[in-house]
Amino acid sequence: MTTDAVLDARTPVPDSVAVPPAPLAQRTARLLIVDGEAIVRFGLRQLFASDPDLSVVGEAATPRDALVVADRCPPDLVILDIELGRGDAAGVELARMLLERHRGVRVLVLTSCRDREVMMRTVRLGVHGYVRKGAETADISRAVHALLRGESVFDSRGAAGAAPIVTDVLRDEDRPVMRSFGGAMLTERENQVLRLLAVGMSNREIGRRLVISEATVKFHVRNLRDKLEVRRRTEIVYTATRQGIV
Numbered sequence: 001m002t003t004d005a006v007l008d009a010r011t012p013v014p015d016s017v018a019v020p021p022a023p024l025a026q027r028t029a030r031l032l033i034v035d036g037e038a039i040v041r042f043g044l045r046q047l048f049a050s051d052p053d054l055s056v057v058g059e060a061a062t063p064r065d066a067l068v069v070a071d072r073c074p075p076d077l078v079i080l081d082i083e084l085g086r087g088d089a090a091g092v093e094l095a096r097m098l099l100e101r102h103r104g105v106r107v108l109v110l111t112s113c114r115d116r117e118v119m120m121r122t123v124r125l126g127v128h129g130y131v132r133k134g135a136e137t138a139d140i141s142r143a144v145h146a147l148l149r150g151e152s153v154f155d156s157r158g159a160a161g162a163a164p165i166v167t168d169v170l171r172d173e174d175r176p177v178m179r180s181f182g183g184a185m186l187t188e189r190e191n192q193v194l195r196l197l198a199v200g201m202s203n204r205e206i207g208r209r210l211v212i213s214e215a216t217v218k219f220h221v222r223n224l225r226d227k228l229e230v231r232r233r234t235e236i237v238y239t240a241t242r243q244g245i246v
Contacts, residue, residue, distance in 0.1 A: 028052070029148050032075035033059040034066045034094070035110075036084045040133075044079060047137050054144070063094040070102060077106040077147055081133070082122060083113050089215040092118065096125050106147040110140065117189070117212040121219070129153040186227065193220040198237050 031054050033044045041059045048054045058069035062084060070078070078098055082091030095107055108129040109122055119130065128147050131140060143153040186194070189210075196206045203217040210217075224236050 028055045029076040030055055030057045030073065031144070032057060032066065032070055032078045034061075034063075034078060034084070035059075035081040036061050037081075040081070044140075047141060048144070051141070053148075063090050063097075066094055067097060067101075070098060070105075074102050075105060077108065077144060079108050079110050079144070080127075081111045082109055082118065083111055089219050092121050092125070092219070095122055095127055099126055108143055108147055108153070110135075115213050115216060117210075117216045121216075123154075186224070190220050190224055190227075193217060194224060194236065194240060197221070197224075197233070198240065 031048060033041050033056060035041050035044070038061070041061070045056050045059065048056055057073045057075060060066035060069050066078075066080075069075075080091065080095060080098075082095065084091045084094070091111075095109070098105055098107060106129075107127040108131065109127050110131050110133060112133040113119070122130065129143050129152060131143050131153065146153050192210060193206060196209060201209065203214050203221070206217045207214045221233060221236070225231065225233070228236060228239055230236055230239060
């Protein structure tokens with residue numbers, strides 16, 4: 001019998017039998033670590049080194065370096081400490097830029113910051129998780145995988161837990177804006193800062209009065225300048241006075 005005859009004698013596969021396609025390999029999720037402390041970056045890299053579903057594609061200690069790495073190799077998830085050695089403003093701004101420049105990226109804030117106002121700002125930006133530094137490594141790992149599944153994780157432990165912050169933010173979204181100012185809508189906190197600016201308080205004094213960090217005060221002052229389209233701090237008060245607001 002010829003070779004062709006042997007091949008023809010094989011039992012053909014019926015048309016009704018579906019041959020399953022080869023399984024698609026799951027893509028490894030890309031992870032970027034941003035923290036000002038080298039020991040923390042090292043610890044996180046070691047934590048995920050043996051995870052087959054994750055690949056640490058880069059790490060950074062500053063916002064500038066973080067953006068360079070993210071632009072070169074867009075991450076699926078960023079672990080970010082909003083305190084990057086220069087107060088919290090730089091970290092919050094970095095979170096905003098990452099979310100704007102890289103659609104679909106997930107951001108997990110891992111920080112020791114307990115400033116309620118800062119936490120509310122990051123939640124409003126749309127970060128997907130907030131976990132305190134000092135959490136168990138298993139909790140951090142679970143949070144990362146939960147975010148990659150499309151879930152959100154907000155640590156509820158401690159007096160400054162983030163879970164109640166989420167509720168407050170949602171409640172604030174339904175709260176009417178307190179005041180219209182020169183065509184710009186100011187938040188309640190911005191109005192508080194504005195009134196204290198008007199009586200000549202410094203950023204540090206305003207922070208103490210409102211129980212927020214000095215960096216947070218600077219954030220609100222910058223927002224006031226942007227909304228009112230003025231360049232100097234003194235022009236905010238001057239314009240407010242002309243409008244009869246303060």
